[in-house]
Every structure is written in C-alpha cells, then in structure tokens.
Amino acid sequence: MTLTRRGEELVAPLQQWLAATEALLEPPLFDPLRLKRRFRIASTDFGVSAVIAPVLPKFMTLAPQASIEVVPLKGGMTDELAAGDVDLLVSGLDPNPSQTHERYLFTEDFSCLFRAGHPLSRGRSAIPLDEFLEWPHIALTVGEHDFDRIESRLGSLGRRRIVARLPYFGASAEVIGKSDAVVTLPTRAARYFAAAHRLGCRGAPQEIGTFDYRLLWHERTARDAASVWLRDLLAEPHHSIRERPKSDLDICRL
Numbered sequence: 001m002t003l004t005r006r007g008e009e010l011v012a013p014l015q016q017w018l019a020a021t022e023a024l025l026e027p028p029l030f031d032p033l034r035l036k037r038r039f040r041i042a043s044t045d046f047g048v049s050a051v052i053a054p055v056l057p058k059f060m061t062l063a064p065q066a067s068i069e070v071v072p073l074k075g076g077m078t079d080e081l082a083a084g085d086v087d088l089l090v091s092g093l094d095p096n097p098s099q100t101h102e103r104y105l106f107t108e109d110f111s112c113l114f115r116a117g118h119p120l121s122r123g124r125s126a127i128p129l130d131e132f133l134e135w136p137h138i139a140l141t142v143g144e145h146d147f148d149r150i151e152s153r154l155g156s157l158g159r160r161r162i163v164a165r166l167p168y169f170g171a172s173a174e175v176i177g178k179s180d181a182v183v184t185l186p187t188r189a190a191r192y193f194a195a196a197h198r199l200g201c202r203g204a205p206q207e208i209g210t211f212d213y214r215l216l217w218h219e220r221t222a223r224d225a226a227s228v229w230l231r232d233l234l235a236e237p238h239h240s241i242r243e244r245p246k247s248d249l250d251i252c253r254l
Contacts, residue, residue, distance in 0.1 A: 015082060015218075015219065015220060016219065018220055019219050019220040019221075019222065019223070030225035030226065030229060032062045032063040032066070032226075032229055033062070033063065033064070033065075034065070035063045035065060035066045035226055036065045036066065037066050037067075037226055038066070038067045038068070038069055039066065039067070039068050039069070039087045039088065039226075039227075039230055040069050040071055040085065040086045040087050040088075041068060041069070041070050041071070041086070041087060041088045041089070041090060042070075042071050042072065042073045042074070042077050042080070042086050042088070042089045042090070042091075043070055043071075043073055043089070043090035043091075044072075044073050044090075044092075044142055044169065045168055045169050045170050046092075046169040046185075046186055046189050047073070047090035047091070047092070047213070048070055048090075049169075049170075049189065049192070050106075050186070050188060050189070050213065051090045051105060051213070051215075051234055051238075052068065052070065052090065052234065054237050055233050055234055055236065055237060056068070058233065059230075059233060062233070066226075071086065073089065073090075073091060073093075073142060073143060074143050077089055078096070078099045078100060078218070081100060081216070081217060081218035081220075082218050082220065084220060084221075087217070087221060087227060087230070088215060088216070088217050088221075088227070088230065088231065088234075089215070089216040089217070090213070090214075090215060090234070091213070091214060091216055092108070092142075092149075092186075092211050092212070092213045092214075093142065093143070093147065095214060095216050099218075100216040100217060100218060101216070101217050101218070101219065101222055102214045102215065102216050102217075103214060103215040103231060103235055104212060104213075104214055105212075105213045105214055105215060105234075105235060105238045106212070106213050106238045107210050107211070107212050107213075108186045108187060108188065108210060108211055108212075108213060109186075109187050109203070109204070109208075109209070109210045110150070110184050110185065110186060110187060110190075110203075110204035110208050110209075110210075111184070111185060111186075111187040111190035111191070111201055111202065111203050111204055112127055112132070112182050112183065112184050112185075112190070112201070112202050112203070112204050113172070113173060113176060113182070113183050113184075113185060113190050113193055113194060113199050113200070113201055114135075114176065114180070114181070114182045114183075114199065114200045114202075115176055115177070115178055115179065115180070115199060115200065116198055116199060116200055117200075118180060118182075118200050119180075120135070120182065120200065120202055121200040121202070123202060124202075125203065126202070126203035126204065126205060126206055127202055127203065127204060127205055128205065129157060129158065129205040129207055130158075132160075132182070132204070132205045133158045133159070133160060135161075135180055135181070135182045136160075136161050136162075136163045136179070136180060136181045136182070137160040137161060137162055137163065137181060137182050137183065137184070138162075138163065138164045138165075138166060138172055138175055138176065138181050138182070138183040139151065139160070139162045139164070139165045139166070140165075140166055140167070140168075140169060140172060140183070140184075140185070141165055141166070141167055142167070146165070146167075148165075149211065150184050150208060153207065153208045153209055154207070154208070157207055163179075163181055164181075169185060169186075169189050170193075172185065172193070173193040173196070173197045173199060174197075176199065184204050184208070186211075187203075215231055215234060215235065217231065
C-alpha cells in the first residue's frame with residue numbers, strides 16, 4: 001500500500017487532533033499513586049545513569065504501580081515519538097525543534113580515562129590535543145548511524161587511531177584493561193568509572209568542547225498529565241545545575 005498525497009497532508013492535522021482529544025479525555029486530577037502505566041524512554045547507558053537512575057527511587061515511591069522501560073537510542077527517533085511507541089528521549093544529540101519539544105537538563109564536558117600509571121597521568125590540566133592524538137583510542141558511538149561525537153568535534157584538527165568502537169559507555173572502562181588505550185567520556189561518567197575501576201582520569205582537550213543533555217518529546221504527549229509529571233521528575237535533580245563543572249581537574253581528581 002502506498003500513502004496518497006492527501007494521506008500525507010492529513011498526518012500533521014490528525015496528530016494535532018489526537019493530542020487535543022487525549023487532553024480532553026484525561027482525568028481532571030492526576031494522582032501518580034493510582035497511575036498504572038509503563039513509560040518507554042529511549043536513552044544511552046550514560047543517560048540512564050545520569051538522568052533516570054537518580055530519580056528511580058522517588059519514582060517507585062510516588063508511582064508504585066507504574067514502570068519505566070528503557071530502549072536503545074536510535075538516531076532522532078521522531079517517528080517513534082509521533083507514533084507513541086516511545087514516550088520520551090533522553091539525549092545529548094542536537095534536536096530538531098520543528099519535530100520535538102525539549103527541556104534542557106545540564107551541560108557536560110569531557111574527560112579521558114586510561115590505565116593507572118599511563119604517561120598521560122603525569123599531567124594535571126586538560127590534555128593538549130597533540131598529546132591526546134598520540135595514543136590509541138576506544139571510540140564510543142551513539143544511535144543507529146554510529147554517531148561519534150569526538151570525531152565530529154575534532155574534524156580537521158586531527159584523527160585518532162581507533163582500536164575499538166563500542167556502543168556502551170559502561171563497557172569502555174573494562175576494555176581499557178592494561179593497554180595504553182584512551183577513552184573519552186562525559187565527565188561525570190569518567191569520574192564514576194575512574195573511581196570504580198581505579199583508572200587515571202584527566203580533562204579532555206579543550207577543542208572537544210561541551211554538549212547539552214535534554215529531554216525530548218512529541219506534541220502528542222505535551223499536555224498529557226502523566227508525561228508532564230515524569231518530565232518534571234526527571235528534570236528535578238538538575239534544576240540547580242545550570243553551569244558546566246568549574247574545571248576538568250576538579251572533576252577528575254579522586
């Protein structure tokens with residue numbers, strides 16, 4: 001079956017009508033204690049640890065009959081949001097404001113992990129770019145198109161020698177092992193893995209910059225009381241964190 005031109009024209013009006021109809025049918029008073037719903041959230045494992053995990057105990061207390069199902073983050077996933085297959089995205093990728101609503105959570109910078117005793121551990125400030133490029137790297141990719149943020153930020157400044165590519169932040173610390181490989185992670189993830197695995201940690205080159213983490217959702221759930229409640233809950237720990245860390249050194253010193 002092929003969608004007609006008229007069918008394509010009706011997609012946006014029907015989505016708006018569905019969103020408006022859902023708003024009319026919602027109960028006048030929302031009580032999370034009575035909520036029986038499974039929320040589907042698309043996220044990387046870093047998004048789970050930085051955004052979902054901190055509020056899960058409170059979620060369980062406030063909505064004991066509800067649950068959260070995390071699915072892999074694949075590209076923009078705007079079609080899944082529009083279809084209602086996914087309720088929310090936790091994403092560090094740049095959104096398309098014409099397709100989704102967004103809520104800023106925090107700004108994050110990057111730090112590098114390496115084995116204890118690695119030559120890079122002799123320094124204390126952010127790693128200079130030329131030293132950064134001297135070592136083999138483990139690259140992290142996100143989404144179905146294997147987006148590599150570090151590679152995109154470096155551009156013409158230089159290329160890393162990649163020895164492995166992983167879709168999981170959490171596995172990168174294990175892969176380093178006793179090798180000289182370096183992995184570049186969001187700083188709060190790097191700090192956690194450095195402490196857990198006794199690894200060296202140092203700020204990434206300044207040229208790599210920072211990125212923003214956001215919640216993304218579709219118009220169809222913009223006024224849904226349960227969705228609004230969940231978004232507020234996920235954003236709550238970040239209300240007072242609106243600036244990047246003071247320095248790479250402060251974050252990585254253990």
